[in-house]
Each structure stands twice: as C-alpha cells, then as structure tokens.
Amino acid sequence: MADKTLFDKLWDAHVVRKGEQGPDVLYIDRHLIHEVTSPQAFAGIEQRGVPLFRPKQTIATADHNVPTLDQHLPIKEELSRKQVEALKANCEKYGVELYGLGHQNQGIVHVIGPELGITQPGMTIVCGDSHTSTHGAFGAIAFGIGTSEVEQVFATQCVLQSKPKSMRIEVNGKLKKGVSAKDIILYIISKISTSGGTGYFVEFAGSAFEDLSMEGRMTVCNMSIELGARGGIIAPDQTTFDYVKGRDFAPKGKEWDKNLAYWKTLVTDADATYDKVLSFDAADISPMITFGTNPAMGIKIADIVPSLNGDQSFKKALEYMQVDAGASLKGKTVDYVFIGSCTNARIEDLRAVAKVVNGHKKADNITAWIVPGSKRVEAQAIEEGLDKIFVEAGFELRQPGCSACLAMNDDKVPEGKYCVSTSNRNFEGRQGPRSRTMLASPETAAATALKGYITDASEYLN
Amino acid sequence: MEKFIKLISPIVPLTLENVDTDQIIPARFLKSTSRDGFGENLFRDWRFDKEGVENKDFVLNRVKEAEVLVAGKNFGCGSSREHAAWALVDYGFKVVVSSFFADIFKGNALNNGLLPVQVSEDFLQAIFDNNGEVEVDLENQKISIVATGQVESFEISAYKKHCLVNGLDDIDFLLSNKTEIEKFEKSRI
Numbered sequence: 019m020a021d022k023t024l025f026d027k028l029w030d031a032h033v034v035r036k037g038e039q040g041p042d043v044l045y046i047d048r049h050l051i052h053e054v055t056s057p058q059a060f061a062g063i064e065q066r067g068v069p070l071f072r073p074k075q076t077i078a079t080a081d082h083n084v085p086t087l088d089q090h091l092p093i094k095e096e097l098s099r100k101q102v103e104a105l106k107a108n109c110e111k112y113g114v115e116l117y118g119l120g121h122q123n124q125g126i127v128h129v130i131g132p133e134l135g136i137t138q139p140g141m142t143i144v145c146g147d148s149h150t151s152t153h154g155a156f157g158a159i160a161f162g163i164g165t166s167e168v169e170q171v172f173a174t175q176c177v178l179q180s181k182p183k184s185m186r187i188e189v190n191g192k193l194k195k196g197v198s199a200k201d202i203i204l205y206i207i208s209k210i211s212t213s214g215g216t217g218y219f220v221e222f223a224g225s226a227f228e229d230l231s232m233e234g235r236m237t238v239c240n241m242s243i244e245l246g247a248r249g250g251i252i253a254p255d256q257t258t259f260d261y262v263k264g265r266d267f268a269p270k271g272k273e274w275d276k277n278l279a280y281w282k283t284l285v286t287d288a289d290a291t292y293d294k295v296l297s298f299d300a301a302d303i304s305p306m307i308t309f310g311t312n313p314a315m316g317i318k319i320a321d322i323v324p325s326l327n328g329d330q331s332f333k334k335a336l337e338y339m340q341v342d343a344g345a346s347l348k349g350k351t352v353d354y355v356f357i358g359s360c361t362n363a364r365i366e367d368l369r370a371v372a373k374v375v376n377g378h379k380k381a382d383n384i385t386a387w388i389v390p391g392s393k394r395v396e397a398q399a400i401e402e403g404l405d406k407i408f409v410e411a412g413f414e415l416r417q418p419g420c421s422a423c424l425a426m427n428d429d430k431v432p433e434g435k436y437c438v439s440t441s442n443r444n445f446e447g448r449q450g451p452r453s454r455t456m457l458a459s460p461e462t463a464a465a466t467a468l469k470g471y472i473t474d475a476s477e478y479l480n
Numbered sequence: 481m482e483k484f485i486k487l488i489s490p491i492v493p494l495t496l497e498n499v500d501t502d503q504i505i506p507a508r509f510l511k512s513t514s515r516d517g518f519g520e521n522l523f524r525d526w527r528f529d530k531e532g533v534e535n536k537d538f539v540l541n542r543v544k545e546a547e548v549l550v551a552g553k554n555f556g557c558g559s560s561r562e563h564a565a566w567a568l569v570d571y572g573f574k575v576v577v578s579s580f581f582a583d584i585f586k587g588n589a590l591n592n593g594l595l596p597v598q599v600s601e602d603f604l605q606a607i608f609d610n611n612g613e614v615e616v617d618l619e620n621q622k623i624s625i626v627a628t629g630q631v632e633s634f635e636i637s638a639y640k641k642h643c644l645v646n647g648l649d650d651i652d653f654l655l656s657n658k659t660e661i662e663k664f665e666k667s668r669i
Contacts, residue, residue, distance in 0.1 A: 034664040035657055040639025043657055045664055057513035097511035104513050148560040162584055164562035166591035174654040174661055213554040216583055248583050312498050331497040424507040445502040447525050
C-alpha cells in the first residue's frame with residue numbers, strides 16, 4: 019500500500035461513499051453548533067420533515083452574539099436574544115446538549131470543544147464557523163461549513179466534500195525569545211498570502227510546532243483558514259495525549275487504551291508525498307503586527323510598512339488604515355486593546371498577558387478588554403488570581419464570548435479607532451463599522467496597552 | 481432551489497481583490513433566523529455611508545439590474561457565513577465571476593444556486609475592460625463577452641452541474657445514502 023499522509027489516512031477512514039464525478043460522502047464524528055449559523059439549518063430539516071440523525075454527536079453553545087457583561091440578565095438586544103432563544107428551543111426539540119449562557123461549560127465553540135475533551139485525535143469535526151480549523155491541532159480533520167452543510171450533517175451526519183489537495187508547512191528550529199504561536203502563523207500568512215492555501219488542507223510539521231503547547235498549536239491551526247486553507251492539522255503526540263487525558267468527554271479506562279493505540283498511528287508515513295511543501299526557519303520569525311485589511315498584510319514589529327505601487331486593493335487598505343508605506347508601526351498610538359477570540363483567549367493567553375502587565379498600569383489613552391474564551395477559562399483565571407492583576411492594570415475582564423472579534427454584540431471598536439487585537443481578522447469594519455484592527459500576539463497586545471502605542475513585549479519579558 | 485441553465489446579463493464590475501465575506505455582509509446583520517432579506521445589507525458599508533445614504537461612487541449603486549457580479553481574485557475569503565451567498569442571491573445575482581474563489585464561499589454559492597465562474601486572469605481583465613454584457617452557459621460550461629465574442633470555458637463538477645441544472649440540493653442526495661451511512665457506522669464499532 020502506498021504511503022499516506024496523516025490527512026489522507028483520516029479522510030479515507032471517513033469516506034462513506036466515494037464520489038465518482040463529484041464530492042465524497044464524508045462521515046462526521048462531532049458537529050459543533052452555535053446560534054448564528056444553525057437556525058436556518060434547523061428550519062431546513064423541519065421543512066423536509068426529517069429528524070436530526072445523530073443528536074448525541076452534536077453539541078451546542080451560544081457564543082457569537084452574546085453580551086460579555088451581565089450574562090445573568092436577559093439579552094437586551096432583541097435580535098440577538100431571539101437567536102439565542104431559537105438555539106435553546108431547537109436544542110430542546112431535537113435533543114441536542116446545549117451549553118448556553120450561564121452554563122459552566124459555555125464559551126467560544128472552538129475553546130470549549132478541546133477543553134471538554136470533545137475534540138479528539140482522529141476525528142472529523144465540523145461547525146458552521148470557519149475557525150473550526152482550530153481542532154486540527156489534535157490531529158483531527160476539522161473545517162468550517164456553511165449553513166446548508168450544517169443541515170446536511172443534521173440530516174445525515176455526513177457532508178458532501180471534494181477532497182482538498184495536500185500541503186505541508188514545516189517550521190524547524192528554535193523560536194526566539196518572546197515569539198509566540200500567533201507570531202508563527204501571522205508570519206506564515208504574510209509569506210504566502212490569504213489565498214496561498216486555498217484548495218489545500220495544510221499539515222503543520224517540524225520542531226517549532228512540536229515544541230508548542232496544545233494551546234499554541236490551536237492558535238496556529240485556528241488561523242489556517244486565513245491562508246485560504248480549509249483546515250490545518252498537526253500530528254498528535256505525547257503533548258496531545260496528555261492534554262486530552264482525563265477531560266470530561268475523553269475516553270476512560272480500557273476505551274482510553276484502545277483509542278491511544280490508534281492515535282499513535284496517526285502520523286504521516288515516511289514516503290508520503292504532498293501536492294506542495296513549504297518550509298521556514300523558526301529563527302527568522304519575530305513578533306508580528308498587521309498593517310492592512312487582511313491577515314496577510316503583516317510585518318515584523320521592527321520592520322516598515324511595504325509599498326506595492328499600482329495595486330488598488332493594497333492602496334485602498336493603507337488608506338482605510340491610515341498608515342503610510344515606508345513608515346514604522348512601532349510607536350504608533352492606538353486606542354483599544356482586545357484580548358480574546360478563538361485564536362487567543364485560552365488560559366495560557368491570559369497568563370501571558372498577566373505576565374506582561376503584572377504590576378503595571380495601562381496607558382490612559384487605551385481601553386483594554388479581556389474576554390476569556392470560556393467559563394472554564396474565566397474560572398481558572400480567577401482561581402490563579404489573574405483577574406486581580408488585570409483589574410490593577412486597568413483592564414476590563416469581561417464574560418466569555420466571541421465579542422469584539424466580530425463585533426456582533428455591543429463590543430465594538432468605534433469608527434476610526436485603532437485596536438491591537440489578538441483575534442484573527444483585520445478586515446474592514448470587522449471590529450465595528452470603520453474600525454481599524456491590527457492583529458498581534460497576546461504579549462504584544464498587552465505591552466501595547468501599557469505603553470499606549472505599538473510595542474514589542476520584549477522589555478517586559480526579561 | 482431555482483434551476484440554472486443560461487443567461488445574458490450586464491455585469492457589476494468590482495475590481496478589488498480579496499473581497500471578504502465581512503464586506504459582502506457585515507456580522508452585525510447576521511441576526512436573522514431565516515434565509516431571506518440579506519440583500520438589503522449586501523456590501524452594506526461600501527454601499528452606504530454611516531447615515532445610510534448611498535455612496536454614489538460604489539459600483540453597485542451605479543449599475544443596477546445586473547445578474548452577474550465580476551470581482552477581483554480571491555473573492556469570498558474569510559468567514560464561512562452562508563449569509564454572504566444568501567445576500568448575493570437575495571439582491572438578484574445569479575452568477576459571480578472571479579479569477580479565484582475562497583473554498584467555503586464557493587461551496588455555499590453552489591448550495592444556493594449561485595454559480596461561481598472561475599476564469600483566467602486575462603479573461604477577467606477582458607471582462608472588466610469590455611464592461612458590457614456576458615453570456616453564461618452552464619450546459620456547455622462557457623462564458624463569453626457578448627460584444628467581442630471572446631469565450632472561455634469554466635470548470636464545475638458533473639455532480640454540481642447536475643444539481644444546478646435540475647434545481648436539486650445535496651441533502652436529497654445524502655438522504656438517498658442513508659443505508660450506506662448506517663452500514664458505515666456499524667462497521668466502525
């Protein structure tokens with residue numbers, strides 16, 4: 019038998035029926051849903067009169083539009099409240115487990131999946147959200163789907179998918195001090211563009227990824243969609259197994275041993291080939307920041323904004339951001355700092371911020387929000403006393419949700435204001451109409467909040 | 481889903497590249513629980529200023545009554561929101577032409593009877609330069625510029641073509657595989 023990539027092995031193991039002149043019927047192990055992209059899919063199966071095929075493999079939470087203040091009160095904004103209520107009603111009707119507002123397991127869908135042990139190596143996982151790629155960090159095939167596909171999974175626990183091409187991105191060597199997982203992925207995106215991965219599923223490999231914690235790996239895989247790739251995957255190893263073991267939904271006892279034996283086979287065979295291979299040197303990566311309106315428009319904080327004469331999209335982006343080609347962003351005054359999102363709102367991210375801001379105060383010109391990724395992250399932060407560090411530094415610790423990453427709720431950056439954000443997208447208006455987003459690591463965001471202008475965190479990390 | 485066979489239409493030329501789904505439909509307009517009405521907020525922040533007044537410079541406000549949107553490469557990148565496809569369809573588009581589409585958007589479009597037509601960079605430029613009517617023929621998988629007669633073929637999977645031409649969707653097909661799906665589940669235990 020020919021050597022296979024990890025992705026090939028998992029894909030092939032989930033094909034119910036191979037498409038001859040079209041897509042494969044791919045079986046889905048776990049389906050995560052939330053309030054924004056599920057209601058039309060529930061309405062769809064209702065209209066067809068078909069049941070939800072496998073409710074036990076479906077898990078719901080409310081995250082995208084929920085307020086991050088006063089979550090114990092009814093949601094004030096009517097449309098958001100209706101969406102959350104519709105999710106609750108649908109979950110009750112179809113027998114789906116819901117971790118709604120106030121539940122101890124509630125949080126951003128891509129944060130709770132891993133922390134509850136729902137996400138496991140070898141699985142296929144989908145959700146009506148492009149950042150479902152996050153779960154690939156466990157050696158799972160995980161990708162975002164549209165609502166029509168959510169309906170497909172409801173009806174049949176399968177999606178129709180054409181198998182993507184394969185790409186391997188290797189990063190070897192040791193990272194410099196102060197360089198985080200976020201910097202690695204922003205660096206890669208800046209090198210290969212937001213469409214460089216389109217049509218591919220990416221396997222991240224090499225010592226730089228092996229050295230990362232599970233949370234760091236999740237940050238990397240989370241943003242594989244920003245390369246245009248459907249998803250990213252990292253082969254599971256001892257770090258993965260140690261993370262999964264003992265979590266609520268993780269297999270126990272004999273089941274654990276059986277699964278572990280299988281998970282250990284989830285590696286790319288030595289002679290397997292990819293459609294494309296890229297490699298980078300970890301030592302070349304530095305703390306990154308974006309200057310434009312897509313995640314590939316990123317530079318090392320120490321570098322200057324490039325120029326791309328004659329490119330109208332590039333010019334429009336610089337005008338929107340009000341930054342000049344040839345200028346340095348270091349020292350640029352900003353207005354907001356947002357620590358949150360499925361990219362960087364896990365406990366290690368909060369610890370990284372606390373390490374930088376401990377004993378310091380934010381600058382007066384900065385509004386700083388910290389939105390934990392889940393109730394469990396929030397509880398853990400409080401248990402470790404991080405909440406006190408944040409409050410003393412003048413940061414506002416809010417309640418879990420997607421928040422200002424996509425600004426569906428009230429957490430909006432005002433028009434024209436700059437926000438250094440640990441989230442994943444700097445598109446025009448992403449954090450509020452006409453707001454300006456600069457993506458960075460939690461460390462960079464924290465240091466920027468202290469100074470009031472774009473700052474490399476290195477001076478706080480010694 | 482409406483059947484798609486062939487059309488001739490003027491175009492809306494959106495020459496920008498990397499148009500993301502947050503521009504097509506901003507997140508704050510995703511709060512409906514139905515599939516309808518999203519066209520109203522299509523390209524909201526490019527079409528209207530903050531007071532809700534039409535921006536006369538934006539191409540969608542200059543060309544009305546067109547069923548074909550032609551956009552720069554990497555159209556539909558970003559979020560998986562199917563609302564982007566719903567908004568385009570609700571507004572009246574039946575075809576989107578670009579030299580490159582983001583994966584999820586492309587799938588969402590096809591699932592809603594919106595035909596994504598991928599053309600070469602050169603042909604895209606020719607469409608922009610001509611800025612007149614195009615003919616899109618799904619049966620023969622050809623797109624042509626009416627005024628000049630320039631033609632290019634485009635790819636679509638035989639399965640998806642069958643769905644579009646007949647107005648069928650994936651769920652009908654998947655449901656017909658139920659026995660195999662159950663068999664697959666049993667084989668894994």
